[in-house]
Amino acid sequence: MTMNERKMIDLEQGWEFMQKGITKLKNILEGLPEPQFSSEDYMMLYTTIYNMCTQKPPHDYSQQLYDKYREAFEDYITSMVLPSLREKHDEFMLRELVKRWTNHKVMVRWLSRFFHYLDRYFIARRSLSPLNEVGLTCFRNLVYLELNGKVRDAVISLIDQEREGEQIDRALLKNILDIFVEIGMGQMDYYENDFEDAMLKDTAAYYSRKASNWILEDSCPDYMLKAEECLKREKERVSHYLHSSSEPKLLEKVQNELLSVYGNQLLEKEHSGCHALLRDDKVNDLSRMFRLFSKIPRGLEPVSSIFKQDSFGSMLQHVTGEGTALVKQAEDAASNKKEPDSVGLQVFVRKVIELHDKYLAYVSDCFQNHTLFHKALKEAFEIFCNKGVSGSSSAELLATFCDNILKKGGSEKLSDEAIEETLEKVVKVLAYISDKDLFAEFYRKKLARRLLFDKSANDDHERSILTKLKQQCGGQFTSKMEGMVTDLTLARENQTSFEEYLGNNANANPGIDLTVTVLTTGFWPSYKSFDLNLPVEMVKCVEVFREFYQTKTKHRKITWIYSLGTCNLIGKFEPKTMELIVTTYQASALLLFNTADRLSYSEIMAQLNLTDDDVVRLLHSLSCAKYKILIKDPNTKTISPTDSFEFNTKFTDKMRRIKIPLPPVDEKKKVIEDVDKDRRYAIDASIVRIMKSRKTLCHQPLVMECVAQLGRMFKPDIKAIKKRIEDLISRDYLERDKDNPNLFRYLA
Structure with a gap:
């Protein structure tokens, strides 16, 4: 039939028909015996609505049907849903709510289909809420708003039961919390305001109660185990039933x-805190501590500062205790023997290295190389490593330690790998020492002795540590030392060509075996030269070598340093002939006795042309020490200017070949003087560099920049910087401002 002939449906009659369908749907939801909807039933209901909405006004009932749609829900909720919920409590109420919500959503879905035509045309034109939303809003306004407080309390109570170890129905909680989310229709406001806020408050209160007991009863490791376990459980809680957006807030509360x-x-904690864990090497507990505290904002700062004060305090006390004991031994030995006990000092350095190893392992294994802990380690070690021991600075001790490892027959008997590893560690410890320039100077002096007296055990190790030092301190730091090592290689080649020269020139015969080591002045420490009157036998040698060297280069000047030379002499004694290994100084003194039986102190001094100090050391080594090659008159233990000496023809020893040591001069004073001089130059250069780029600068920032520039090599003394500024003003590099004496100007 055509549109006009269609039978008009009035509102009462149409709605009565719809009401039957809605009742059938309610019965199905309530579980009453009711046949399912067939597609004809569905089509009839859909068409009825369609027809009632497409009749000509005033019979277009769209608005009335829209209102009746809402009323259908309100009526059902008021008559059936709310009474069934109000009579139940706790978990039973929650189960009922989940069931009612599920049914409600089914009802919304079906009714929205029946009333579909309204959604498509009427609502779109009038900008009204879609049917789906109207249905959910009914539930929200009537059911949710009345019950959410009770629901929330029941859920929180179940969560607390679960925290106490009881089994709960997690699926039920998940379904309930989904209601809080879905009621928001895309917004989280209902979940957050009506559930989450209270749940977080309850969580805080719950853990506050727990913590106040645990902190009294448990050791630090046990407490941390519990804390870690709680955090793990709360994370699981989120994955089982809370909304994922709650995780960070929840963990933050627990932490x-x-x-x-x-x-x-x-x-x-006294017996089990950070302090004790470090002392007792509790690596797992320390790692757990780091894991837990690294999650809290600024949480690592107390761990780090305790690590620094407490643990390092205790550890450093511990090591300082051991170190001090060693120092005391060394100092006692020094007062008894008049020289420091070098073994004690070496053990002390070894202990510092071991200590550093231990803590570096903590920083990497327990504290995941976190910068805060590297900083703590650095600060603690800087305090400790710059103290010095028994009158020796750490810079000197470290240089001596290296010397012991690198020289032949040093006290450290190590494999190649162990040597490499130890050198690596020494360089790490050097990083904490503020006087790196002092270390460099001591190291260079010792390196020179190793190289010149053939004491170095292995060239590769010598080069290897220089590479490590170069990486740590820069190329300038090692350039002279690298030059020294290269010099020796060149010197060996030079010696070979000298021997060839002698072989080819029959008339060039030095008369004795001669080995000359030619060095480049700039690389090596400064040594005294031109001080000794050579014996005739040796003058010839020097001349022959000079002629040879002229053939190689005309532009270089040779300066002889006799204080570094050694000689092998044959001593003809009555019991037997022996070979004596002596220094050039000692040899020159002994050769005087070939032409004289007896010589006075002053005669020896005049003939050799040496200073008092040198002559005393020399004669002491030959007449008062282990081997008495000369007889001294009077026979006392000290040398004085009135003594006289004669050759001891009766001298003998069970060995055929003996080495007569000349006690080394204590170089410490000279090293420190040299370093001080270099520092003055460095400060001057730094001030001029800064002023040249700035042109004018006030006193304070100039000092600060100078300290910053030089800090890599040494900590410049503020007084020294002031002194150098004055000196540069007097030398017209800078001038003071006329109006402001605190302001300096650069004079180009």
């Missing part, structure tokens, strides 16, 4: 109550 509130108390 705050368990860790932030009791952090310091926990870390400072």
Whole structure:
């Protein structure tokens, strides 16, 4: 039939028909015996609505049907849903709510289909809420708003039961919390305001109660185990039933109550805190501590500062204790023997290295190389490593330690790998020492002795540590030392060509075996030269070598340093002839006795042309020490200017070949003087560099920049910088401002 002939449906009659369908749907939802909807039933209901909405006005009932749609829900909720919920409590109420919500969504879906035509045309034109939303809003306004407080309390109570170890129905909680989310229709406001806020408050209160007991009863490791377990459980809770957006807020609450509130108390526990864990090498507990505290904002600061004060304090006390004991031994030995006990000092350095190894392992294994802990380690070691021991600075001790490892027959008997590893560690410790320039100077002096007296055990190790030092301190630091090592290689080649020269020139015969080591002045420490009157036998040698060297280069000047030479002499004694290994100085003194039986102190001094100090050391080594090659008159243990000496023809020893040591001069004073001089130059250069780029600068920033520039090699003394500024003003590099004496100007 055509549109006009269609039978008009009035509102009462049409709605009565719709009401039957809605009742059938309610019965199905309530579980009453009711046949399912067939497609004809569905089509009839759909068409009825369609027809009632497409009749000509005033019979277009769209608005009335829209209102009746809402009323259908309100009526059902008021008559059936709310009474069934109000009579139930706790978990039973929650189950009922989940069931009612599920049914409600089914009802919304079906009714929205029946009333579909309204959604498509009427609502779109009038900008009204879609049917789906109207249906959900009914539930929200009537059911949710009345019950959400009770529901929330029931859920929180179940969560707390679960925290106490009881089994709960997690699926039920998940379904309930989904209601809080879905009621928001895309917004999280209902979940957050009506459930989450209270749940977080309850969580804080719950863990606050727990923590206040645990902190009294448990050791720090046990407490941390519990805390870690709680955090793990709360994370699981989120994955089982809370909304994922709750995770960070929840963990933050738990961390705050368990860790932030009791952090310091926990870390400072007397027998089990950070302090004790470090002392007893509890690596797992320390790692757990780091894991827990690294999650809290600024949480690592107390751990780090305890690590620094407490643990390092205790550790450093511990090591300082051992170190001090060693120092004391060394100092006692020094007062008894008049020289420091070098073995004690070496052990001390070894202990510092071991200590550093231990803590570096903590920083990397327990504290995941976190910068805060590297900083703590650095600060603690800087305090400790710059103290010095028994009158020796750490810079000197470290250089001596290297010397012992690198020289032949040093006290450290190590494999190649162990040597490499130890050198690596020494360079790490050097990083904490503020006087790196002092280390460099001591190291260079010792390196020179190793190289010149053939004491170096292995060229590769010598080069290897220079590479490590270069990486740590820069090329300038090692350039002279690298030059020294290269010099020796060149010197060996030079010696070979000298021997060839002698072979080819029959008339060039030095008369004795001669080995000359030619060095480049700039690389090596400064040595005294031109001080000795050579014996005739040796003058010839020097001349022959000079002629040879002229053939190689005309532009270089040779300066002889006799204080570094050695000689092998044949001593003809009555019991037997022996070979004596002596220094050039000692040899020159002994050769005087070939032409004289007896010589006075002053005669020896005049003939050799040496200073008092040198002559005393020399004669002492030959007449008062282990081997008495000369007889001294009077026979006392000290040398004085009135003594006289004669050759000891009766001298003998069970060995055929003996080495007569000349006691080394204590170079410490000279090293320190040299370094001080170099520092003055360095400060001058730094001030001029800064002023040249700035042109004018006030006193304070100039000093600060100077300290910053030089800090890599040494900590410049503020007084010294002031002195150098004055000196540069007097030398017209800078001038003071006429109006402001604190302001300096650069004079080009």
